[in-house]
Amino acid sequence: MSVIKAALLGFGTVGEGVYTAIHSHQQQLNELLGVRVEIVAVLIRDKNKKRDIESNILVTTDFEEILNIRDLDVVFEAIVGEEPGYTYLKQAIDKGIHVITANKVMFAKYGQELIHKAKQRNVKLAFEATTAGGVPIIRTIQRLLQVNRITKVQGILNGTSNFILTKMRENKLSFEAALHLAQQKGYAEADPTNDISGKDAFCKLMILSQLVFGEQPCWSEVKIEGITSISQQQIEEKEHQGQRYKHIAEIYKEGKLIKASVKPIIVDSNHPLYWIEGVENAIALEASLVGNITLQGPGAGKMPTASAMIEDFAEIVQHQQLQEKIPALQM
Amino acid sequence: MSVIKAALLGFGTVGEGVYTAIHSHQQQLNELLGVRVEIVAVLIRDKNKKRDIESNILVTTDFEEILNIRDLDVVFEAIVGEEPGYTYLKQAIDKGIHVITANKVMFAKYGQELIHKAKQRNVKLAFEATTAGGVPIIRTIQRLLQVNRITKVQGILNGTSNFILTKMRENKLSFEAALHLAQQKGYAEADPTNDISGKDAFCKLMILSQLVFGEQPCWSEVKIEGITSISQQQIEEKEHQGQRYKHIAEIYKEGKLIKASVKPIIVDSNHPLYWIEGVENAIALEASLVGNITLQGPGAGKMPTASAMIEDFAEIVQHQQLQEKIPALQM
Numbered sequence: 001m002s003v004i005k006a007a008l009l010g011f012g013t014v015g016e017g018v019y020t021a022i023h024s025h026q027q028q029l030n031e032l033l034g035v036r037v038e039i040v041a042v043l044i045r046d047k048n049k050k051r052d053i054e055s056n057i058l059v060t061t062d063f064e065e066i067l068n069i070r071d072l073d074v075v076f077e078a079i080v081g082e083e084p085g086y087t088y089l090k091q092a093i094d095k096g097i098h099v100i101t102a103n104k105v106m107f108a109k110y111g112q113e114l115i116h117k118a119k120q121r122n123v124k125l126a127f128e129a130t131t132a133g134g135v136p137i138i139r140t141i142q143r144l145l146q147v148n149r150i151t152k153v154q155g156i157l158n159g160t161s162n163f164i165l166t167k168m169r170e171n172k173l174s175f176e177a178a179l180h181l182a183q184q185k186g187y188a189e190a191d192p193t194n195d196i197s198g199k200d201a202f203c204k205l206m207i208l209s210q211l212v213f214g215e216q217p218c219w220s221e222v223k224i225e226g227i228t229s230i231s232q233q234q235i236e237e238k239e240h241q242g243q244r245y246k247h248i249a250e251i252y253k254e255g256k257l258i259k260a261s262v263k264p265i266i267v268d269s270n271h272p273l274y275w276i277e278g279v280e281n282a283i284a285l286e287a288s289l290v291g292n293i294t295l296q297g298p299g300a301g302k303m304p305t306a307s308a309m310i311e312d313f314a315e316i317v318q319h320q321q322l323q324e325k326i327p328a329l330q331m
Numbered sequence: 332m333s334v335i336k337a338a339l340l341g342f343g344t345v346g347e348g349v350y351t352a353i354h355s356h357q358q359q360l361n362e363l364l365g366v367r368v369e370i371v372a373v374l375i376r377d378k379n380k381k382r383d384i385e386s387n388i389l390v391t392t393d394f395e396e397i398l399n400i401r402d403l404d405v406v407f408e409a410i411v412g413e414e415p416g417y418t419y420l421k422q423a424i425d426k427g428i429h430v431i432t433a434n435k436v437m438f439a440k441y442g443q444e445l446i447h448k449a450k451q452r453n454v455k456l457a458f459e460a461t462t463a464g465g466v467p468i469i470r471t472i473q474r475l476l477q478v479n480r481i482t483k484v485q486g487i488l489n490g491t492s493n494f495i496l497t498k499m500r501e502n503k504l505s506f507e508a509a510l511h512l513a514q515q516k517g518y519a520e521a522d523p524t525n526d527i528s529g530k531d532a533f534c535k536l537m538i539l540s541q542l543v544f545g546e547q548p549c550w551s552e553v554k555i556e557g558i559t560s561i562s563q564q565q566i567e568e569k570e571h572q573g574q575r576y577k578h579i580a581e582i583y584k585e586g587k588l589i590k591a592s593v594k595p596i597i598v599d600s601n602h603p604l605y606w607i608e609g610v611e612n613a614i615a616l617e618a619s620l621v622g623n624i625t626l627q628g629p630g631a632g633k634m635p636t637a638s639a640m641i642e643d644f645a646e647i648v649q650h651q652q653l654q655e656k657i658p659a660l661q662m
Binding site (some may be wrong): 019025028029032055058128135136139140143144145146147148149220272275287288289290291292295296298301303304306307308310311313314315318321322323 | 352355356359380444466467470471474475476477478479480488572603606618619620621622623624625626628629632634635636638639641642644645646650653656
């Protein structure tokens with residue numbers, strides 16, 4: 001059985017999730033792809049931290065060492081922030097290594113350039129995990145709605161914000177108390193700025209815009225408003241009218257112009273995102289043939305995000321096999 | 332530009348939808364696939380009925396005439412019932428013609444045999460439109476969740492039943508009045524038996540079972556209960572307790588045994604299908620890595636069902652092109 005060699009860049013929550021998933025689903029991968037998947041290296045930042053990684057795997061802080069691995073097929077990138085992720089992925093692509101990324105901040109900014117580079121180099125670049133965690137929105141748009149013209153996307157793309165708004169309504173909590181609860185439950189970082197300011201949702205929206213419309217709006221012209229200005233009292237008032245505040249990232253086209261915004265929107269029960277509660281993410285699409293469809297699921301978390309990366313991985317391997325005329329892809 | 336020749340089997344609501352969609356999305360198809368799609372023939376039942384079909388297209392009641400078309404690439408089957416759909420598709424596959432079907436009754440029974448036949452003959456057989464209309468549940472399972480082990484599927488798979496239950500609750504209608512409203516709106520047939528008895532949902536559930544578990548349970552052992560036994564009073568009582576009746580088709584495995592049922596289930600607001608209202612369909616999946624995801628959208632209707640068939644079509648053409656090493660499939 002042939003072997004696929006993979007390296008993990010980053011061993012935080014998501015990187016560890018990929019590590020676990022590849023081990024727990026090795027049989028599934030064998031049967032599906034007819035290959036054995038081997039994690040040969042893990043890139044880490046802190047050499048002193050104790051990690052549960054098998055001893056035959058290269059654990060290094062030096063990306064060069066990973067680039068120099070012979071016949072490395074694919075890297076799973078789960079680093080946070082623009083750098084060093086961007087530089088590493090450029091280098092990997094240059095070396096002909098397939099790339100699977102979960103790094104939304106980096107990808108919102110450099111995605112298009114990396115996609116272009118990957119095409120030139122004939123390697124695959126997959127990014128399902130950058131947007132809405134385990135909800136397979138990227139590949140639904142890429143693969144399942146290719147003929148449909150998508151005219152509008154609305155999403156709850158930040159689980160932390162949605163959790164806070166849900167708890168403010170359900171439990172009549174103040175913003176601060178709801179945020180504290182989110183932190184206690186591990187849904188919000190110690191510094192929750194990116195989540196509650198709308199910046200996190202904005203990155204994901206830009207990735208969706210690139211995918212759906214082939215371009216992004218000018219970033220400085222996109223209204224980004226977080227959830228901090230909403231009071232519990234406002235939420236309660238709206239609830240009495242059968243309405244809810246939802247923090248919605250939205251894109252659509254007006255003529256040739258992409259209109260994008262990230263902000264709280266008051267919706268009633270006819271709206272597909274009214275019902276999305278807690279840390280869930282959901283995306284409602286408007287498309288020319290199918291009409292409206294909504295996808296809902298876990299927007300973050302160790303295994304859902306790992307799931308997105310592993311499924312990307314399976315597709316890449318299948319695509320390679322088909323190109324090499326190995327008859328492993330069957331309908 | 333090369334031409335793909337297609338025939339439509341059936342020109343009812345769905346067949347006409349495919350016809351319309353291919354015309355309205357010809358440019359999209361050109362750009363995506365680099366081909367021109369030509370409907371060369373339409374199989375009809377009643378020669379005397381007036382139809383809006385271009386005069387250069389063969390319109391016939393004789394399937395032999397369609398089989399004899401030179402270089403026919405694909406048939407879209409939108410006939411109702413086991414026969415003659417089954418026989419036609421067998422013959423088409425034997426002739427090396429790709430098949431896209433929307434025929435759930437036929438496919439629930441003969442799907443596995445046809446899939447097997449298609450593999451042997453190296454043609455593609457696609458059936459997204461058989462289950463949940465425009466909701467891309469089949470290809471989500473086939474393509475996007477290949478590594479995940481799906482452990483449970485719950486679906487609202489019949490829009491008519493869901494519409495009736497919704498209206499009985501929302502508008503405090505009797506079953507009969509809600510059914511009458513569904514008929515007035517064109518959501519229910521003159522004879523609604525298959526919808527309200529659960530038989531329609533059962534067919535779709537069997538298709539999902541085959542897809543997810545590779546087999547179907549013994550049909551006679553599946554409990555199938557429709558919605559006719561539920562009274563408006565029962566619905567109202569449950570509503571006061573924050574609960575709803577939903578007509579849910581469900582499969583999961585208990586050891587090696589597939590457990591399947593189609594029946595009204597009382598759910599509360601924590602259940603992902605509690606929120607699915609009106610004619611919408613939705614499917615909630617439980618999977619080993621991603622956890623729970625839910626897909627929601629139009630379960631029937633002219634353009635949503637046509638959408639499913641056209642998207643199947645695009646995938647088939649792309650797959651062929653990749654096999655023929657035409658570099659049209661890009662990530």
